[in-house]
Amino acid sequence: MDSTQFLTQSLQDMRIVEVLSAALDAVDPGAAVQRYLEANPLPDASRVFALGIGKAAVPMTQALAGLADLTRALIITKHASVVDFERVMVMEGNHPVPGVASLRAGREALDFVSGLQPDDLLVCLISGGGSALMTDPIVLLAELQLLTSSLLACGARIDEMNTLRRRLDRVKGGGLARATRAPILSLILSDVVGSPIEAIASGPTAPDPTTREDAIVVLEKYNLQTPVLDVIRSALETPKPDDLIFERVRNVIVGDNALAARAALVQAQREGFETEYLGSGWQGEARQVGLELGRSLVSAAESKRTPFCMVAGGETTVTIRGSGTGGRNQELALAAVPVLAGLQNVMLITLATDGEDGPTDAAGAVVTGESMQRAITMGLEPEEYLERNDSYAFFQKLGDSLRIGPTGTNVNDLVFLVGQ
Template sequence: DRLHGGWVVAKHPPAQTLEPLEILPGGHPLPDEGSLRAGGRVLAALNDLGERDLLVCLISGGGSALLTAPHPPLSLSDLQALTEALLTVGATITEINVLRRHLDRVKGGGLARAAFPARTVSLILSDVVGDPLEAIASGPTAPDPSTRDEALAVLERYRLRERLPASVLATLEGAPETPKPEDPLFDRVQNLLIGSNALAARAARTQAQEEGFRASLLTTRLQGEASVVGGVLAAILRQMAESGEPLPRPACLIAGGETTVTVRGDGLGGRNQELALAAVSVLDGLRDVMLITLATDGEDGPTDAAGAVVTGETRARAAALGLDADDHLRRNDAYHFFAALDDLLKPGPTGTNVNDLSFLFTF
């Protein structure tokens, strides 16, 4: 047995060569021309595989945008418009991926279908709450339990039917249904989850305990509007500071998941920065507390920051600079608020995406 070839599709391609693998750049969070070229290149090669071949896939969050092959008549610009609209109205990643699976030849088991009758083994890093395989990178090697009607229902829910190119509806109505769990092609597929938000959160809890904190995991299913979730987490942290519940000082409470942002302003930010900004007013005046929230891939929204840090002094420090946290929140402008305070987290791209983590500290 030997490796005959393959592809690495990444937003930040490695500088070194990886022979015999071909390096293909793709776009994220919106698919781009590189994503389209990569999708076509991969699908064309998979058509040549036979029953004695083995396809090994390494799949992580972000794959939905990085690798794309829209069903005709859907164009790349139409797919970009749909993705941007869904992100703007605050659709969850699960809802977004229901649509993606029915619009793209790679997704919703499409990669496995193209490789059949070859055997397929996928090693998967989950960036989706609850780790449903069909939602991670839109499930290129997983059966799709959703239907075309469910995809149309997402458009109805957010009143997007009239705002999108006509090709979106035409594709949904004309594309073949995705392969379902009972399809025999999945007898030749093995999907293995090797990393997740839960694993990262538990590792963080262990590290916090080793650093001397009383540590506990609150949840790894955090979802909802980022500004609302930020207020809730800040309220929990305020209770920890004032009453020692649910953990006395020094403490670290950890929450994982993925929130969404309904964009109403013209500012810059991401879901973690928005969550942090919503916590500023709630934590104002508290001593020896800190809320840290971050995207594990190092990139929160369309910014170069992973997230931000908030303490009980953040609001006062901002006011001294003439910044109003509530005004920045209304304008979805968390990035510039925290940049002025030098409180953005900028580790750079980490190469691993297992959703977001929030840390509630009392000292």
């Protein structure tokens, strides 16, 4: 990636740009797969098949193809691209709400794995977005779409969404593992806080630790009246950790948010910054997290020597109240604008590691102590834009939208708190 893509009206310091670039380079999907396989060669098998699922499926599968003689590969992703190896089918699914393309992909995946033999090896390359991109629901697709949209709108956490998805889908919650007789190695790029394997892409090759009662609790929490409730009550139980099918399954995390955050901090130290890791477990309402991290930056500016760089990771949610356009990273940044108003030489940067924050072409945004005054001068009121959930328009007008394009990776989000 060209590092100059990170530049905005307020972000012109190439030292900071190099820190952002280092974070994404560390979780390059192909490099992550290659690192693992060079240290852990594939076991012997009559034939090797690859199933790539998620936003990073193409580079992960390409890396495998460079190290193994693949009999056949199926890739299910968001942005299909040309691949440089043979015997591969690439399919696009729908995201963030599953659609007809996702349904076709899910059924193709089940067909793909169901014919494999016990002496074959299935390598699954799993990354974020897989929950929506691949589906074979036991309810009507329209019902699943409505449920997904409703959960997104009310700010449900990804783990809560996946608790429901695993119970309503034949490819999730260990369903893919149950559909084949072949041993499975799943190499996983985590987009879920804490990296629970059952939550990433809704765990197609992982046991489901939740129960139907857990799913019902989620529906009741958000007061969702939906026909899927009766289906959940009557559906077959998903496979659990003690199920014998998992004796032939190995799930391995090859990259996650913490890896990206720590790589950023290493680069920041090289650039002369004092560093601090704030953890990769940040969750909750984006605007509340924005206030909290903004206050952390204010405190650091008062107490730390400059330059400093603090990095936080995780994934927030947005409860939609208005009709504007934005994403969780831009909303987090917008909430911090009043908090940082008037401070000198500070910067808060939000970054969706997949390059796409919500339904926008921005990955995040940049906020400085001057952002508030600049907005007022331009006739922009941050609180009004926040109330409308219109963070994209705010930062676009301010010239501080972070537009880097799809990155090919996905390990949640990062927030950089910088003092210069």
